[in-house]
Amino acid sequence: MKIIKVLLIKEFKQIFRNKSLLPMIFVMPIIQLLVMPLAADYTIKNINIAVVDHDRSAQAKMLLDKITASGYFRLVDYGNNYKQAYTLIESDKADLIIEIPHNFEKDLLREGQQQLLIAVNAINGMKATIGASYVSAIIAAYNQNLLAQINTIGAKPSFINVISNNWYNIFMRYQIFMVPGILVIFVTMVGAYMCSLNIVKEKEIGTIEQINVTPIKKYHYILGKLIPFWIIGVVIFSIGFFGVAYWVYGIVPLGNVLLLYGYLAVYLVALLGFGLLISTYADTQQQAMSVAFFFMMIFILMSGLFTPIEAMPAWAKAIAHFNPVTYFIEVMRMIVLKGSGFYNIRTHFLVIIGFAFLFNFWAIWNYKKTSG
């Protein structure tokens, strides 16, 4: 215990003396949590539409009013020339063309149906596709109204109305969804980067060799490295969770915060073990950085943070299930948004405990005080 205390004192002194590490620990999470959720918002607004209206009828006007009134679209051009609208797409000024054909109103009233052309700019495919689906939804709603209107005299066709309701995040606020996930990424970075870089730095400057000729036990040294970064991880998480998520975004966890911290505690052990593992293989900070970066990319992209795992192909799903980040993001969302209890996340707990054992034992096994 005494040895560990000596090691901890040294480690904390070095950390607090490191002019570049401290801002990274405390300022980076706050700034990124403020900025990233705004950028990672899937609600797409300001979709630019160009309308080619060959009909110029009251019905066409009503439909367009509906579309522009939705708030998602910005009418950048209104004319009757498809070519002109097409140049707007080419110059990236428009994302979507809606073409209303001749006799739109007449055919609609007479035949009860009419076709519209929606052309999508696939360069910014995401924005345009989402835009097209918004337009379709608006047109569908408009259709119903129209049917209802023109059928007032005859027998009213019966409709089954589907009303969707977003549980757990009623207003579909993306911040509520994203902020807890991004917080997980920070905590992960503490483990994968800071811890491994710190150890490899000692390898680089040669102090680790000095340590290796002392009677320090392997586990002493490793604990002396893990404990400080474990504490830093908890601090970063708390700043992000209470400082930003609560105060700025008003995210109040529905579930038990202690349960969340319990999971964080184990998660950090697992990820610090991962960082340690990297450090046992890397000889220079550059190597450690590249390896950590490689895994961070996979961890982030295949964690369900941005894209749902359910939508991934089978091989990607398999990777996502070997990704510790996946589990913490799920747990975060379950506890914060849904108020899940321990019973609901028990498998998540088991998996992360498994990861913690795997990474740490592998790292300790591979950490050599004595070389071959």
Place this chain on the structure above:
Amino acid sequence: MSPKETVISVQHLTKKFGDFFAVYNISFEVYKGEIFGFLGANGAGKTTAIRMLCGLSVPTSGVAQVAGFDVYKDTEKIKANIGYMSQKFSLYEDLTVLENIRFFGGIYGLSGKKLQAQTTNLLEKLALAPHKNKLVASLPLGWKQKLAFSIAIIHEPVIVFLDEPTGGVDPITRRQFWDLIYEAADRGITVFVTTHYMDEAEYCHRVSMMVDGKIAALDTPAHLKNQYKVASMDDVFYQLARAAQRTE
């Protein structure tokens, strides 16, 4: 140097990396309180040999005891009884003089009054007391190396291994460094030192010369000069090292 108490005993020690014999079949003994010079050209296998004796590297074959402990089985016991200062400077630059002393002292199990006494003693001897709160990074190289040596023997080890301790420092500082070495040897600490400075080799009680992983000569500097009929250790070194097959 008598009665001679053996603190390092090496028999047929060999270290092989793949097909390459970094150290081949070396045997020697080092006695208590001795300053043992371990010479050799770059790549002759000195560092590999030291690393085996310090328990940092497992030998391929042969037998060796350091401070009475086996280099295969008792590496942790060896580590508690030796001090080590490598050619790579290895104090923590971002800690102060005092913090480094306390850290390494603490690691060797010193604490309380004992650590306090050692610290005061050390700072006084090196005249570092006024600079004790300065970061090690800000000290001149010579001071750093004297400090590193003093810290390497803060726990009064049986043996201290010095791997090119005076590389890159001026002659005056080197002289002062050797004063510290003599003082440690007088206290009974055995000093095992590698160097490329042949004037330093003259300061040693006995020196060994490694050539191509083998020990080519081992004796007192005076005997060696006699044997090779030359005036200085420089010439002894030159005669022996010239025969080397290996280059770095």
